[in-house]
Amino acid sequence: MRITLKTYRKNGLHVRLAAKFITFLQNQISDKDLIKHAYILYNGKKVQVNNLLAVVSLKIRPGEEFYFVVDRPLSEQMVADIRNFFLQQEKEDAEQVETDRILMENSLTLQEAISKIPNGIVVINRDLIITYVNRAAALLFGQDPQQMINHRVDGIIPKDELQELFQTKKPVVTKKLQLNRYTVIATYSPILLNDQVIGIVAIFQDITSIEKISKELKEVKELQQRLDLLLHSVSDLIGMTDQSGNFIYMNEVMELFLKKNQRIQSLAHIIGREDFSKLKRNPKPIMKVVKLDGQSFVIKVNPIYFDKELTGTVTTMTRLDDVKKLLEKIELMKQHNEYLEKELSRHESLHKAFHSIIGTSKTLTDTLNIAQKVASTDSTVLITGESGTGKELVARAIHEAGKRKNEPYIRVNCAAIPPTLIESELFGYEKGAFTGATKTTRGKFELAQKGTIFLDEIGDLPIELQAKLLRVLQEKEIVRIGGYEPIQLDVRVIVATNKDLKKLVDAGKFREDLYYRLHVVPIHLPPLRNRKDDIPLLVEAFRQELNQKLGKNIKGYEKGFIEYLTQYNWPGNIRELKNVMERLMSLAETDYLQCKDLPHYIFSPDQAPFKEDNGEEHIILNKKKTLKEYEKEIYTFACQNYPSFNQIAKALGVTHKTVAKKVREYGLEPLVGKKYQNT
Numbered sequence: 001m002r003i004t005l006k007t008y009r010k011n012g013l014h015v016r017l018a019a020k021f022i023t024f025l026q027n028q029i030s031d032k033d034l035i036k037h038a039y040i041l042y043n044g045k046k047v048q049v050n051n052l053l054a055v056v057s058l059k060i061r062p063g064e065e066f067y068f069v070v071d072r073p074l075s076e077q078m079v080a081d082i083r084n085f086f087l088q089q090e091k092e093d094a095e096q097v098e099t100d101r102i103l104m105e106n107s108l109t110l111q112e113a114i115s116k117i118p119n120g121i122v123v124i125n126r127d128l129i130i131t132y133v134n135r136a137a138a139l140l141f142g143q144d145p146q147q148m149i150n151h152r153v154d155g156i157i158p159k160d161e162l163q164e165l166f167q168t169k170k171p172v173v174t175k176k177l178q179l180n181r182y183t184v185i186a187t188y189s190p191i192l193l194n195d196q197v198i199g200i201v202a203i204f205q206d207i208t209s210i211e212k213i214s215k216e217l218k219e220v221k222e223l224q225q226r227l228d229l230l231l232h233s234v235s236d237l238i239g240m241t242d243q244s245g246n247f248i249y250m251n252e253v254m255e256l257f258l259k260k261n262q263r264i265q266s267l268a269h270i271i272g273r274e275d276f277s278k279l280k281r282n283p284k285p286i287m288k289v290v291k292l293d294g295q296s297f298v299i300k301v302n303p304i305y306f307d308k309e310l311t312g313t314v315t316t317m318t319r320l321d322d323v324k325k326l327l328e329k330i331e332l333m334k335q336h337n338e339y340l341e342k343e344l345s346r347h348e349s350l351h352k353a354f355h356s357i358i359g360t361s362k363t364l365t366d367t368l369n370i371a372q373k374v375a376s377t378d379s380t381v382l383i384t385g386e387s388g389t390g391k392e393l394v395a396r397a398i399h400e401a402g403k404r405k406n407e408p409y410i411r412v413n414c415a416a417i418p419p420t421l422i423e424s425e426l427f428g429y430e431k432g433a434f435t436g437a438t439k440t441t442r443g444k445f446e447l448a449q450k451g452t453i454f455l456d457e458i459g460d461l462p463i464e465l466q467a468k469l470l471r472v473l474q475e476k477e478i479v480r481i482g483g484y485e486p487i488q489l490d491v492r493v494i495v496a497t498n499k500d501l502k503k504l505v506d507a508g509k510f511r512e513d514l515y516y517r518l519h520v521v522p523i524h525l526p527p528l529r530n531r532k533d534d535i536p537l538l539v540e541a542f543r544q545e546l547n548q549k550l551g552k553n554i555k556g557y558e559k560g561f562i563e564y565l566t567q568y569n570w571p572g573n574i575r576e577l578k579n580v581m582e583r584l585m586s587l588a589e590t591d592y593l594q595c596k597d598l599p600h601y602i603f604s605p606d607q608a609p610f611k612e613d614n615g616e617e618h619i620i621l622n623k624k625k626t627l628k629e630y631e632k633e634i635y636t637f638a639c640q641n642y643p644s645f646n647q648i649a650k651a652l653g654v655t656h657k658t659v660a661k662k663v664r665e666y667g668l669e670p671l672v673g674k675k676y677q678n679t
């Protein structure tokens, strides 16, 4: 229901009149709920009638029309009474009019002031109805103030705390809230009248930008911490300077360095005045090596320019030793890489049986290609080459790469079997053939049936047996000692020797016919000194193999290590190289093999125990050498030229025990018998 009203009071609908109207309604209308839902409507604005401040803020002037709105019908009498209430002339003396004006002015000023406060202010009455909302609060809630006023707080402000406040009467409650996209601090204060809470003033302070700034600050702090950590965990010395070269920031290592070297006050003391003034003229970075505090550093200075002016620098100092170590590591990786690449290309072209034979030198690969070709045939193969060049390895690979690979492979070392036993070893014997022949025994040829027999050190085969071997090779059958029945053989024969068979033939120690019978497919393995390119590959392969075998984790070698190994002549060939590696790796105390741990005769080739001079070997006298050094030279010489400790002892006129002790002391085991010629 809507009642049209007017008033002719001098101050219009002023504070006192509005208050009197509320009292009038309370007295006239028993239904209190009706008053709660009664409004004054003016100029499109609708305010609750009992919201004094809101009613006054309408600024209704004398004679202007306004409306009283209720949600249910009123009696005619009541309607008339209400109209009369506003029309009724009151005795308004000048004093009264002035009092009302002051009251009105004060209320409006207060209202205006509150509405302009940048914090959001919301007033709630005891029924949890919003009775006042200022502009800032409406903005935070994203609503029109008129939509909020006269509505319950539900869904607008969390009401739990508000309800609680009516009971506890706590002076202030503060909490952080998220209102739409705003973060606010909400402060609720009870409005007390006669010790009763009649409403609550809620103040909302927008802290969104502060929150954002503090979040950014936190992020910046975190970033700085991370940067500090990064700068402090590197071993390089890092510093930032201002435009005068004074250090304004430095990492821990740089700080320590500057503390230790008090005379270094600024960047100019590090790179020199001249270079420092260059930075002021030219924004180009400077890189140089400088010796400071007894160490060499690689210094890099990056100038920071702003508006064409030098504003500071970022300076890093790296110890030259670190750079060298890094380069060594890179070099090592390069070597590993080369090794892998070469291995790959080798594996692509060779049968897998040959993969264990390391080397990419042309001399070796040519040889292996022949060996690979011959592997698929049944031809007799003669492998020649110095001791330790891999003859046995090649013999086995030929067997493995051929069609007999799943059949027996039998190796006989002709030099290791006493001459009297060799015939029975090779051909077997019948029971009773000689004293001690208690049962019929098959020889190595028979054991190798369908497979391969490898006769190593064939040059040591006694001349009497050579004829028998020739017959076997030609007729492909054997007769056991003491037997009559020939036994058919299907055996492939591979022989090897480190001796010059031709020379033996000339000296009458090897049958010429057998020599030609064996010389069907000759394969010569070059000595290591003729294929030194393979040394780095072999060393790398042995490092990997021996790491596994010895349970070690040797990662590489000191710079120069491979060069020393490459310079040495390796009389014992690959066997000697492998033995040296095994010895070094077993004794190594660091992850990298050191040059100083190499045997004396490899590490200091100038002091080699003997030198070749027209093919003759002799000890070189040198006045600067000690007796011990001479002793070592003598033992080295003897070790190389005699095959056993007994013979070394005999040659030097000392006991076997002394030889064993000295050989161990000087690390000469790998050299024993290396130059021994049994011809």
Ligand SMILES: Nc1ncnc2c1ncn2[C@@H]1O[C@H](COP(=O)(O)OP(=O)(O)OP(=O)(O)O)[C@@H](O)[C@H]1O
Binding pocket: 356, 357, 358, 359, 385, 386, 387, 388, 389, 390, 391, 392, 393, 394, 456, 497, 498, 574, 575, 578
């Ligand atoms: N090319 C190679 N790659 C890898 N290891 C090799 C190579 N050549 C030889 N070796 C190794 O060197 C050692 C000696 O090789 P092998 O016994 O085959 O030589 P050999 O010529 O038969 O010697 P000897 O005449 O003294 O019997 C072995 O441990 C072998 O594995």
